[in-house]
Each structure stands twice: as C-alpha cells, then as structure tokens.
Amino acid sequence: MxxxxxxxxxxxxxxxxxxxxxxxxxxxxxxxxxxxxxxxxxxxxxxxxxxxxxxxxxxxxxxxxxxxxxxxxxxxxxxxxxxxxxxxxxxxxxxxxxxxxxxxxxxxxxxxxxxxxxxxxxxxxxxxxxxxxxxxxxxxxxxxxxxxxxxxxxxxxxxxxxxxxxxxxxxxxxxxxxxxxxxxxxxxxxxxxxxxxxxxxxxxxxxxxxxxxxxxxxxDKIPLLFSHELIEIKGENLFEVSRKLKNIDSIIDIQIFGDKLHLTVEKAEKVIPLINGIFKKLNIKISEVNQVNPGIEDTFIELIKS
Ligand SMILES: Nc1ncnc2c1ncn2[C@@H]1O[C@H](COP(=O)(O)OP(=O)(O)O)[C@@H](O)[C@H]1O
Ligand SMILES: [Mg+2]
Known part of the structure; x- marks a missing residue:
C-alpha cells in the first residue's frame, strides 16, 4: 500500500x-x-x-x-x-x-x-x-x-x-x-x-x-535546470529581428514569445554588447535587451531540444 x-x-x-x-x-x-x-x-x-x-x-x-x-x-x-x-x-x-x-x-x-x-x-x-x-x-x-x-x-x-x-x-x-x-x-x-x-x-x-x-x-525548481544564460529582447518586428540574429555563433537558440525574443547564450554579458552593436549598425529600433532568469517554458524547450 x-x-x-x-x-x-x-x-x-x-x-x-x-x-x-x-x-x-x-x-x-x-x-x-x-x-x-x-x-x-x-x-x-x-x-x-x-x-x-x-x-x-x-x-x-x-x-x-x-x-x-x-x-x-x-x-x-x-x-x-x-x-x-x-x-x-x-x-x-x-x-x-x-x-x-x-x-x-x-x-x-x-x-x-x-x-x-x-x-x-x-x-x-x-x-x-x-x-x-x-x-x-x-x-x-x-x-x-x-x-x-x-x-x-x-x-x-x-x-x-x-x-x-x-x-x-x-x-x-x-x-x-x-x-x-x-x-x-x-x-x-x-x-x-x-x-x-x-x-x-x-x-x-x-x-x-x-x-x-x-x-x-x-x-519553482524547474527553471534551475536551465543550463545556459538567457537574453530577453523587447520591441517590434521581432520575427525580422530574429532572422537577423540567426547566424550569430554565440546565440545557441532563439524563441519568440509574443512581444519578446528569448536568446539562449553561454555568457549574456558578452553577447549583449554584440547584439546592441548589430542593432545600431542595421538601424533596428529595440526597446530593451536584458539578461533575464529562465522560466519553465525556456527550460522545457531546452530539455526537448537537447
Ligand atoms: N488511435 C490512434 N491510432 C494511431 N495513432 C495514434 C492514435 N492515438 C494517438 N496516436 C498517436 O500516438 C501519439 C500520442 O498521441 P496522444 O496520446 O494523442 O498525444 P497528445 O495527447 O499529447 O497530443 C501521437 O503520435 C499520435 O499520432
Ligand atoms: Mg491529447
């Protein structure tokens, strides 16, 4: 029993x-x-x-x-x-x-x-x-x-x-x-x-x-399984933005969540300046690029893809 x-x-x-x-x-x-x-x-x-x-x-x-x-x-x-x-x-x-x-x-x-x-x-x-x-x-x-x-x-x-x-x-x-x-x-x-x-x-x-x-x-424990770092991008035309970022080696994965992009990276503090540089060069207007804590969804996507 x-x-x-x-x-x-x-x-x-x-x-x-x-x-x-x-x-x-x-x-x-x-x-x-x-x-x-x-x-x-x-x-x-x-x-x-x-x-x-x-x-x-x-x-x-x-x-x-x-x-x-x-x-x-x-x-x-x-x-x-x-x-x-x-x-x-x-x-x-x-x-x-x-x-x-x-x-x-x-x-x-x-x-x-x-x-x-x-x-x-x-x-x-x-x-x-x-x-x-x-x-x-x-x-x-x-x-x-x-x-x-x-x-x-x-x-x-x-x-x-x-x-x-x-x-x-x-x-x-x-x-x-x-x-x-x-x-x-x-x-x-x-x-x-x-x-x-x-x-x-x-x-x-x-x-x-x-x-x-x-x-x-x-x-509350599931996000602790996320094994990389996460960058969140807020702004408009995110589908276009994600295409521009697709071929950058230091970005492991890109997911679109409505009005946000989530980028999986090894070290966020190294990639953020790189992204900001690209946006400046291509004249893309983006409201925010920040490192954020992963959620359940990010973790599950990572688990499914690994
Ligand atoms: N009656 C069925 N005949 C053949 N394949 C089925 C049948 N029911 C489900 N499947 C297949 O089994 C797998 C699991 O389906 P299902 O249990 O319905 O998943 P979920 O509810 O998570 O969408 C899927 O690949 C589905 O195509
Ligand atoms: Mg079902």
Missing part, C-alpha cells in the same frame, strides 16, 4: 508502429495537483485514457489508489472523474438535464442527486444558466458544465485532459480557481495542458515528450 493516488510502472503503449508511451514511470501523491505538460503528440491523451481505464497498456502496471487499472477497472471508475479532450455534452439538453443525465449514468442515488446538482451548479456558478440549452453556452461555460458532470459522483481523483484548450483566458483563470478549491477540498488532480503558464498552478509538473517523462519537479 502506498500513499500515492497514482502509481505508473513502466507503461508502454503503441499504435501499430507509433510508440506513444515508452516505459513511462510516474507517481502522484494523494491530494496533489499534478500537471502533465507536453506538445501535441507527446502521449498525454494516451496516458490519461489508460488511467481512466479506457485503453489497455501493452505492458507495465498502473494503480489508482492501490487499485490495478486493468484488473480492478470497475473500482477505479468509481473513484475517478475523467474529463476527456472532447467531452460529450448533449447540446439539446439544458445544463441541469445534462447534470441529471450524468448523475444517472454514475448511479448517483436519487436521495442525494438533487442536492448534489444544486451544489455543483452553485459551486461552478452555473445556477443562472441551469435551464439554458447546452448548445447556447459559451466555451468556458461548457467546460465548467463538463467539469460539473465529471464531479457528479464525488470522485477522489480528477483526470482532466486539456480542459482549458480553446477556452478564453478569463474563463481559463476561473476554471483553475475552481480546481484550486477542489484541491483544497482534498481532491487529487491530474491535469494535462499545453499551456505552460497554467502549469505554474500545479504542485508538481512533469514534462512529457515522445512518450517519456523528461523531468518532474515543482514549478
């Missing part, structure tokens, strides 16, 4: 000749909010589907709260709430009707059903919309309703596969606030996301790449 809510031992999974998960190991503690980050095709959905007992691994063993996800899948299903990438709500049903449908699907007892529905509507602030047809909800509301349906049977572990992808930033923030409340209520959470900025809300983050975990740590 362990204090883990999830224990994954040496899981592999292939689809014909595609190796989606490659001898993956991972442990998530009870009460933890664990974020699995990875680019498209990394294997996030495959792993969450195995945990949700919907897909069989080729080899290896997974336990959820000490139940084997293959042999004891019925017990596992009772204690998890799984929200897939594309959660199927019934568009013609109202918010409340969808909740009732999922309550029945999960055998929520009639006695507690209506109380639970009320609680969830209130908790996720969907009360004013309870009689609205689901197809008329905004993207953010739909995700909150999907989460409510996932919570209907009061699961101990939530498994959420990219729940905030395609949702507007404000709704995303609200969604994370709800997850935090759930965590404080003692629910363990396993969430996948392509948004690194969101991952900072997690207790620990794992980076998945090509079906393997490259690193696992707390959000």
């Amino acid at each position: 362990t204090e883990n809510i999830i224990t994954i031992n040496n899981i592999s999974k292939s689809y014909k000749d595609i190796l989606a998960l490659n001898k993956l190991n991972l442990e998530v503690k009870k009460g933890e909010m664990f974020g699995l980050i990875g680019p498209d095709g990394a294997g996030k959905t495959t792993l969450t589907r195995i945990l949700a007992t919907l897909l069989l691994p080729d080899s290896g063993i997974c336990y959820i709260d000490n139940f084997n996800v293959v042999k004891e899948f019925r017990k596992v299903r009772k204690i998890i709430g799984y929200m897939p990438e594309r959660f199927s709500l019934y568009p013609d049903l109202t918010v409340k009707e969808n909740l009732r449908f999922f309550a029945d699907l999960f055998n929520v007892k009639t006695k507690v059903k209506e109380k639970r529905l009320k609680e969830l509507l209130k908790f996720n602030r969907l009360e004013p919309f309870q009689n609205r047809k689901t197809q008329e909800l905004s993207g953010g509301m739909k995700q909150k309703l999907a989460l409510s349906c996932t919570l209907i049977h009061t699961p101990r572990l939530l498994i959420l596969d990219e729940p905030t992808t395609g949702v507007d930033p404000l709704s995303r923030r609200e969604f994370w606030a709800i997850l935090n409340t759930l965590k404080n209520m003692g629910v363990s959470i396993f969430i996948t996301t392509p948004y690194l900025s969101e991952a900072e809300n997690c207790d620990r983050i794992g980076l998945l790449h090509n079906g393997q975990i490259l690193t696992i740590d707390t959000p």
Whole structure:
C-alpha cells in the first residue's frame, strides 16, 4: 500500500508502429495537483485514457489508489472523474438535464442527486444558466458544465485532459480557481495542458515528450535546470529581428514569445554588447535587451531540444 493516488510502472503503449508511451514511470501523491505538460503528440491523451481505464497498456502496471487499472477497472471508475479532450455534452439538453443525465449514468442515488446538482451548479456558478440549452453556452461555460458532470459522483481523483484548450483566458483563470478549491477540498488532480503558464498552478509538473517523462519537479525548481544564460529582447518586428540574429555563433537558440525574443547564450554579458552593436549598425529600433532568469517554458524547450 502506498500513499500515492497514482502509481505508473513502466507503461508502454503503441499504435501499430507509433510508440506513444515508452516505459513511462510516474507517481502522484494523494491530494496533489499534478500537471502533465507536453506538445501535441507527446502521449498525454494516451496516458490519461489508460488511467481512466479506457485503453489497455501493452505492458507495465498502473494503480489508482492501490487499485490495478486493468484488473480492478470497475473500482477505479468509481473513484475517478475523467474529463476527456472532447467531452460529450448533449447540446439539446439544458445544463441541469445534462447534470441529471450524468448523475444517472454514475448511479448517483436519487436521495442525494438533487442536492448534489444544486451544489455543483452553485459551486461552478452555473445556477443562472441551469435551464439554458447546452448548445447556447459559451466555451468556458461548457467546460465548467463538463467539469460539473465529471464531479457528479464525488470522485477522489480528477483526470482532466486539456480542459482549458480553446477556452478564453478569463474563463481559463476561473476554471483553475475552481480546481484550486477542489484541491483544497482534498481532491487529487491530474491535469494535462499545453499551456505552460497554467502549469505554474500545479504542485508538481512533469514534462512529457515522445512518450517519456523528461523531468518532474515543482514549478519553482524547474527553471534551475536551465543550463545556459538567457537574453530577453523587447520591441517590434521581432520575427525580422530574429532572422537577423540567426547566424550569430554565440546565440545557441532563439524563441519568440509574443512581444519578446528569448536568446539562449553561454555568457549574456558578452553577447549583449554584440547584439546592441548589430542593432545600431542595421538601424533596428529595440526597446530593451536584458539578461533575464529562465522560466519553465525556456527550460522545457531546452530539455526537448537537447
Ligand atoms: N488511435 C490512434 N491510432 C494511431 N495513432 C495514434 C492514435 N492515438 C494517438 N496516436 C498517436 O500516438 C501519439 C500520442 O498521441 P496522444 O496520446 O494523442 O498525444 P497528445 O495527447 O499529447 O497530443 C501521437 O503520435 C499520435 O499520432
Ligand atoms: Mg491529447
């Protein structure tokens, strides 16, 4: 017996000749909010589907709260709430009707059903919309309703596969606030996301790449793994600027982040004057060139590229 809510031992999974998960190991503690980050095709959905007992691994063993996800899948299903990438709500049903449908699907007892529905509507602030047809909800509301349906049977572990992808930033923030409340209520959470900025809300983050975990740590420790120095450039026309800097030997890597460029270099104090010189010569107007501390995203990009 362990204090883990999830224990994954040496899981592999292939689809014909595609190796989606490659001898993956991972442990998530009870009460933890664990974020699995990875680019498209990394294997996030495959792993969450195995945990949700919907897909069989080729080899290896997974336990959820000490139940084997293959042999004891019925017990596992009772204690998890799984929200897939594309959660199927019934568009013609109202918010409340969808909740009732999922309550029945999960055998929520009639006695507690209506109380639970009320609680969830209130908790996720969907009360004013309870009689609205689901197809008329905004993207953010739909995700909150999907989460409510996932919570209907009061699961101990939530498994959420990219729940905030395609949702507007404000709704995303609200969604994370709800997850935090759930965590404080003692629910363990396993969430996948392509948004690194969101991952900072997690207790620990794992980076998945090509079906393997490259690193696992707390959000504050991950940037310590960055093995070079970082220069940040702010200004306009950054795509053009990055092209001008492409062939400079002392710049190891260039990444564009919206209104910023991040340059990976060996020694920032040596490269900054060089860059400023180039900008002056080419008459490029740049507002700032500074050495900055790496973030999670910089570190993950470096890990994936190395
Ligand atoms: N049903 C499937 N048949 C064939 N290949 C698949 C299938 N599902 C996923 N894959 C492949 O497995 C790899 C991992 O996919 P997936 O788990 O969906 O990753 P992610 O969710 O991180 O984008 C990808 O290369 C994907 O193309
Ligand atoms: Mg996926």
